[in-house]
Each structure stands twice: as structure tokens, then as C-alpha cells.
Amino acid sequence: MAAKTLTIDGKPITAEEGATVLQAADEAGIKIPTLCHLDGVYDVGACRLCLVEVTGVAKLLPACTTRVAEGMEVKTDSERLRKYRRITLELLFAERNHVCAVCVANGHCELQTLAYSQGMDHVRYEYLFPKWGVDTTHRLFGMDHNRCVLCTRCVRVCWHVEGAGTKNVAGRGTRSHIITDLAMPWGESDSCTQCGKCVQACPTGALFHKGSTTGEMERDRGKLEFIVTAREKKQWVTAD
Amino acid sequence: MSRMSPMSPTAKRIVIDPVTRIEGHAKISLFLDDAGNVADAEFHVVEFRGFEKFCEGRPYGEMPGITPRICGICPVSHLLASAKAGDAIMAVNIPPTADKLRRLMNLGQIVQSHALSFFHLSAPDFLLGWETPQPQRNVFGLIGSNKDLARAGIRLRQFGQEIIEILGGQKVHPAWAVPGGVRSGLSPEGRERIRLWLPEAYATTEAALALWKKTMETHQREVQIFGNFPSLFMGLVAEDGTWEHHGGKLRFTDSSGSIIADQLDPQKYYEVIGESVQTSSYLKSPYYLPMGFPAGIYRVGPLARLNVCERMGVPKADAELKLFKKLGRGAVTSSFLYHYARLIEIMASLEYIERYMSDSEIMGDYLRADAGINNLRGVGASEAPRGTLFHDYTVDRNGLLKKVNLIVATGQNNLAMNQTVAQIARHYIKSGAGNGTIPEPLLNRVEHGIRCYDPCLSCSTHAVGQMPMHVQLIAPDGSVVSEVTRG
Numbered sequence: 001m002a003a004k005t006l007t008i009d010g011k012p013i014t015a016e017e018g019a020t021v022l023q024a025a026d027e028a029g030i031k032i033p034t035l036c037h038l039d040g041v042y043d044v045g046a047c048r049l050c051l052v053e054v055t056g057v058a059k060l061l062p063a064c065t066t067r068v069a070e071g072m073e074v075k076t077d078s079e080r081l082r083k084y085r086r087i088t089l090e091l092l093f094a095e096r097n098h099v100c101a102v103c104v105a106n107g108h109c110e111l112q113t114l115a116y117s118q119g120m121d122h123v124r125y126e127y128l129f130p131k132w133g134v135d136t137t138h139r140l141f142g143m144d145h146n147r148c149v150l151c152t153r154c155v156r157v158c159w160h161v162e163g164a165g166t167k168n169v170a171g172r173g174t175r176s177h178i179i180t181d182l183a184m185p186w187g188e189s190d191s192c193t194q195c196g197k198c199v200q201a202c203p204t205g206a207l208f209h210k211g212s213t214t215g216e217m218e219r220d221r222g223k224l225e226f227i228v229t230a231r232e233k234k235q236w237v238t239a240d
Numbered sequence: 241m242s243r244m245s246p247m248s249p250t251a252k253r254i255v256i257d258p259v260t261r262i263e264g265h266a267k268i269s270l271f272l273d274d275a276g277n278v279a280d281a282e283f284h285v286v287e288f289r290g291f292e293k294f295c296e297g298r299p300y301g302e303m304p305g306i307t308p309r310i311c312g313i314c315p316v317s318h319l320l321a322s323a324k325a326g327d328a329i330m331a332v333n334i335p336p337t338a339d340k341l342r343r344l345m346n347l348g349q350i351v352q353s354h355a356l357s358f359f360h361l362s363a364p365d366f367l368l369g370w371e372t373p374q375p376q377r378n379v380f381g382l383i384g385s386n387k388d389l390a391r392a393g394i395r396l397r398q399f400g401q402e403i404i405e406i407l408g409g410q411k412v413h414p415a416w417a418v419p420g421g422v423r424s425g426l427s428p429e430g431r432e433r434i435r436l437w438l439p440e441a442y443a444t445t446e447a448a449l450a451l452w453k454k455t456m457e458t459h460q461r462e463v464q465i466f467g468n469f470p471s472l473f474m475g476l477v478a479e480d481g482t483w484e485h486h487g488g489k490l491r492f493t494d495s496s497g498s499i500i501a502d503q504l505d506p507q508k509y510y511e512v513i514g515e516s517v518q519t520s521s522y523l524k525s526p527y528y529l530p531m532g533f534p535a536g537i538y539r540v541g542p543l544a545r546l547n548v549c550e551r552m553g554v555p556k557a558d559a560e561l562k563l564f565k566k567l568g569r570g571a572v573t574s575s576f577l578y579h580y581a582r583l584i585e586i587m588a589s590l591e592y593i594e595r596y597m598s599d600s601e602i603m604g605d606y607l608r609a610d611a612g613i614n615n616l617r618g619v620g621a622s623e624a625p626r627g628t629l630f631h632d633y634t635v636d637r638n639g640l641l642k643k644v645n646l647i648v649a650t651g652q653n654n655l656a657m658n659q660t661v662a663q664i665a666r667h668y669i670k671s672g673a674g675n676g677t678i679p680e681p682l683l684n685r686v687e688h689g690i691r692c693y694d695p696c697l698s699c700s701t702h703a704v705g706q707m708p709m710h711v712q713l714i715a716p717d718g719s720v721v722s723e724v725t726r727g
């Protein structure tokens with residue numbers, strides 16, 4: 001495959017054709033904030049936290065879904081980018097009900113970590129305080145819609161790693177939400193294999209192991225990547 | 241107890257607001273009768289009431305993380321009661337190690353809370369004297385006059401806090417106790433730290449007890465009028481009547497010391513405890529149901545626990561309990577003796593802590609039982625330093641909360657606090673108080689009457705320094721006859 005040369009934050013970089021700006025930056029050791037991106041599944045560009053500036057392009061582009069091109073000049077940090085990241089984060093917090101102090105993910109939450117790292121100390125928008133419920137009908141797992149950021153990581157691992165196709169998105173706008181099968185209680189889903197990959201994938205406290213209490217939801221993201229890599233490289237197939 | 245005065249068209253009202261050195265904002269109304277004598281009193285407690293509603297719809301397992309935030313004064317008590325309510329929903333017996341660790345934490349909590357109440361909040365009053373001006377009558381004044389005692393008291397409180405921290409990780413911790421047990425055990429280093437500190441804690445408690453006995457001699461009047469009246473008492477006791485703080489069953493005794501109900505299952509507290517909602521106060525006033533309201537008024541907390549139990553179960557505290565029991569005919573009925581009861585409970589806690597230090601089971605690593613939803617209602621009852629605390633959760637089959645009811649110590653003592661304030665005020669305000677001069681020492685005494693109960697009001701920043709007090713004399717037509725503002 002042909003290699004492309006580009007610069008990220010002034011640093012000359014070579015990346016494989018078809019690679020995303022996010023991958024290229026990652027290989028060059030440049031950290032771009034992400035939320036909906038998850039190693040092991042394809043990207044959808046849903047959260048807009050990975051926005052970068054590309055010289056000659058007026059609008060900001062998501063690094064996770066933008067492919068590298070020859071001669072591209074990418075900027076991952078600027079006043080403008082920081083401003084937009086803050087806005088995006090504040091909107092995420094305002095959209096649902098996040099009470100970190102009592103959340104199962106407190107201390108291990110990607111949203112919370114992003115808020116800290118981007119210096120978000122308050123929310124300038126009015127909170128919507130939507131009324132969302134908690135689904136604890138499943139034997140092992142729970143889903144608290146109040147903490148969901150609609151990154152669809154759970155949906156993607158469910159369809160494309162596990163292949164069960166249980167999780168989906170329903171509704172529009174602020175009423176968008178994650179459903180199981182045909183919007184039935186999780187515990188009644190026929191398709192769910194109880195593998196727990198969605199729980200591993202979730203960046204926030206929305207998906208959790210039942211019985212978890214404050215700050216107890218620590219996830220092992222490496223597991224998902226391990227499964228995907230092993231599958232792609234046929235590491236489980238014996239040689240003969 | 242009759243609530244006569246506010247209804248009486250000619251009643252006058254004295255409002256003291258807010259009370260200093262009670263941990264939070266409070267307000268007192270004194271109701272005068274037509275002759276100008278204090279007929280009744282009301283201590284208004286402003287409580288955050290949206291809480292029980294807020295929890296509805298949440299998984300019950302989150303409660304030990306949420307409820308400690310109700311109250312910055314006794315987070316540990318809410319944590320433990322909440323975890324226990326969860327045990328009841330799961331219908332599990334928690335591992336013995338977990339039970340001992342929770343108990344150890346509760347003992348730490350009793351030590352730190354009682355030390356704060358005795359040394360920081362109350363001792364300045366009876367050691368420095370009622371007439372000492374406000375700015376000195378606090379823990380700094382105490383440091384000035386009685387340096388060693390004040391310092392030792394502060395250290396004793398730290399000892400209790402240290403235990404909580406060793407177990408829970410930080411002073412106001414996330415859910416360390418959880419439905420089914422606890423999240424982490426006791427480390428050998430932690431145990432060593434506790435063990436090494438014990439001798440000093442004993443010495444301080446013994447010194448405080450000696451000091452208390454002298455105080456009692458010089459404060460006979462306070463013993464007589466600071467909330468000395470008949471009432472019921474309630475607390476948890478073991479099966480054989482020994483003092484309890486985290487297990488056991490409920491016992492009620494009356495002021496003659498007779499047991500009127502015993503070994504009541506806390507799971508069914510609602511069969512014996514009714515809750516009356518006072519319109520003028522935000523607090524629910526629980527009462528002993530079989531006797532009705534307000535005849536069923538009962539007290540909880542250190543005084544009540546010592547009245548209902550037959551023995552402490554540990555030698556040093558038992559020797560003190562014998563002396564304590566001699567102070568009453570039947571039950572000890574003076575709320576001024578809550579202070580003494582606190583010291584005895586500190587002593588008992590130290591002795592139990594010491595026992596745990598050589599108990600190999602407490603070092604175990606099987607800490608948490610697991611189970612699904614087996615009961616749709618679960619009650620957690622635990623003795624908070626200030627009195628029995630109930631967490632009552634009703635859940636659906638998936639463990640989401642449908643109803644939450646909390647009964648806190650300060651609520652249960654509310655009626656007794658009113659009576660105490662009335663009794664003190666009656667003694668110092670005679671007819672003619674309508675002229676509007678309320679002497680500072682009276683205010684100090686009324687404050688102290690409430691402080692005997694160590695109520696858990698919202699904020700603990702008032703331990704030091706002068707808070708403004710506002711005293712109003714209100715005429716029957718609602719106009720302010722005169723006003724005293726302090727601070």
C-alpha cells in the first residue's frame with residue numbers, strides 16, 4: 001500500500017494509505033481526545049471530540065473518520081479546537097443526568113477524564129434534566145440511560161465483535177437512546193448472549209455490572225482489541 | 241405534650257435564630273402563655289427533604305454511595321444503614337469478617353463523633369461557664385484555659401477518624417460498605433496503627449470521665465433542668481440485653497426502667513414506630529405507636545442506649561455503667577447526662593476495638609456475599625452516634641427503588657429537644673419576659689440543652705466562633721414587640 005506523507009502539528013509523518021488521521025497521530029505519539037472511538041471497531045464520528053484543523057479546509061474534521069492524504073497539514077491543538085471541545089463536552093453533560101460523585105464509573109470514566117483534561121469546570125448551557133430510567137432487568141448487567149453519551153460503542157461491539165445485534169439506537173434528537181432488540185427490557189432479549197462486551201466498551205457509567213457501587217466499574221478495554229486482533233490474524237487457528 | 245401556645249390567640253413568641261455551635265442552621269421559638277411564662281418551645285430543624293424522592297428509580301446498590309451525602313455530619317452511619325438495608329433486600333448473612341469490619345468502622349465513628357460533641361462542642365460551656373462571653377466560649381477558649389484536655393480531645397477524635405480512614409480510604413468515602421459486605425479489608429499496617437494509638441485514647445477517655453464527675457458535682461442544677469422529664473427510651477440491644485451498636489433488636493423502656501417492648505425486629509419497625517409530621521417543622525417526629533402521639537415520645541442516642549441495655553459487655557465501660565445507672569430511679573432521665581453516656585460509650589468502643597485487634601477473623605479476606613433480589617423491602621438499622629438510624633427501601637423485582645424512608649436520630653429526639661428547651665426556658669424566663677430582655681446566659685443554656693442531643697444539622701462549620709442569634713418577641717398580633725440580636 002502506498003504511503004502518504006503529511007504533517008501533524010508541524011511534525012512530518014508517514015502513514016499508510018487509508019489510515020485515519022487519528023491512527024497516524026497515534027503512531028506518531030500525538031494524542032487527540034476521543035470518546036466514540038474504540039480500538040477494535042470501526043469509527044462513526046459521532047462525538048466530535050477528535051475534531052482537528054486541516055489547512056485549506058474551512059470546517060473542522062473528525063480525526064477518527066478522516067483519511068490521510070498526501071501533503072495534508074493537520075493541527076490537533078488550537079484555541080479554536082479547545083473551544084469546540086469544551087462546547088461539545090458541556091453539551092454532553094447538559095444533555096443527560098451526570099452525578100459523578102455517586103456514579104459507578106467515578107474515577108474510571110472517559111467522559112469525566114475528558115472533562116478534567118479539557119479544563120471543563122462548569123457547564124454554560126441549561127441542563128435538560130431529562131427523565132430517563134435504569135434498566136436492571138438483565139441478570140448480569142444494567143443500563144442507566146441517564147449516563148449514556150450515545151457514542152454507540154456498545155452497538156458496534158454488539159454487532160461487529162460479538163455478532164449478536166442486540167443493541168441499537170432508537171429515537172431522534174434528544175430522544176435518541178440505546179435499545180435492546182425491539183426496545184424490550186434487556187432481560188427479555190432473546191438475542192443477547194450475555195457476553196458483556198458492551199459493558200466493556202462503554203466509556204461512561206451507562207453500562208455496568210449489576211451490584212457495582214460508586215466507582216467500581218473499571219473496564220478492561222484491552223480485551224476487545226485482543227479478541228479482534230486474534231480473530232483478524234487468525235491467532236486461534238492452529239497451523240495445519 | 242400539648243402544642244397549645246401557637247394556637248392561643250394571646251400567645252407571645254420568642255424566636256432565637258440561629259443557634260450557635262449546633263452543626264447547622266436552626267431556629268427556636270418559645271411560646272409564652274398569657275401570663276408571660278414559657279408554655280412550650282419548638283426547635284425548628286430545616287432538613288433537605290427532596291432526598292427520598294431523588295433516590296426513586298435508582299438501583300438499590302447505589303444507595304451506600306448516595307446516602308452518605310445526605311449529611312456531612314454522619315456519613316458513616318448512613319453508609320452502614322444503607323448497606324444493611326441492601327443485605328436485607330438480598331436476604332444474605334454477610335461474611336463474619338465483613339460484619340466485624342463494619343462494626344469496627346461504626347466504633348470509630350462513635351469515638352470521633354462523641355469526642356467532637358464532648359470536647360469541641362459541649363465542654364466549653366460547662367468548663368468555661370455559662371457567663372463566659374461568646375467569643376471565648378468555644379474550643380479555642382478551651383485550648384486557652386485547658387490546653388491539655390482540648391488537645392487530647394482533638395487527638396481522640398482523630399483516632400476515630402483514623403479508623404474510618406484506614407478502612408474506608410478517606411474521611412468521606414465512597415461506598416466502602418456495600419450490600420452483602422464491604423469492599424476492602426483491614427491491612428496489618430492499619431491494624432498496627434490502631435493498636436498503637438489505643439493507650440493514648442484510653443488515657444484521654446479516663447481523664448474526661450474524671451473531669452465529668454467533677455462537673456456533675458458543680459452542675460446539679462443542669463442535671464435537674466436540662467431536659468429532665470419522663471419519656472420512653474429506644475435502642476438496639478443484643479439478645480441478652482447487652483449494649484449494641486450495629487446488630488441486635490429494638491428495645492423500648494420507660495422512665496421507671498421497665499422494659500415495655502423487647503427484641504423487636506428492626507425489619508418491622510413500622511409496627512411500633514409511627515411518624516407524625518409537624519407542620520411547623522420540617523422534621524418527622526417518630527413516636528411509639530402503641531402509646532400514640534404525643535404520649536409515645538421516646539429518646540434515642542447514648543442516654544437511651546445506656547438506659548435500655550443491661551450491660552456494656554466490656555469491663556471498664558461496665559464499671560462506669562453501674563455508676564451511671566445510679567443517677568436515676570429506674571431510667572436516667574436527664575438529657576444533661578447524654579454527655580456522661582457519650583464518654584461511657586467512647587470507653588466501650590475502645591474496649592471493643594481492642595478486642596478486634598486480637599481477633600484473627602477480622603483480618604479475613606472473604607468480604608462480600610452475592611445474591612439477587614430476594615426481598616422487595618429491606619430495612620437497615622444501625623446505631624448512629626446520635627441514635628438509631630433506619631433506612632427502609634422498597635424495590636421492584638429488578639432492584640430499582642420504589643420508596644425510600646429514612647428515620648434519623650435527630651427526628652426521633654425532636655420532641656424531647658422541644659421539651660428540653662421549654663424546661664430550660666421556663667426556668668429562666670419568668671412572667672414579664674415580654675419586656676424583651678433575654679439574657680445571654682439563657683440563650684447559652686437553651687443552646688446547650690439542644691447540644692445535649694448533638695443534633696446532626698446540615699453544616700459543621702459553626703463549631704468555632706460566633707454566630708448571630710436573633711431573638712424576637714412577637715405579640716399576639718404578629719408584630720415584633722422587641723428584638724435581641726447577638727453576634
Ligand code: SF4
Binds near residue numbers: 103106109111112204
Ligand atoms: S458517566 Fe462519567 S461523567 Fe457521567 S456521571 Fe458517571 S462518572 Fe460522571
Ligand code: SF4
Binds near residue numbers: 154201206
Ligand atoms: S451505553 Fe455506553 S457505550 Fe452505549 S452508547 Fe451509551 S455511552 Fe456509549
Ligand code: FES
Binds near residue numbers: 050
Ligand atoms: S472519536 Fe472521533 S468523533 Fe468521536
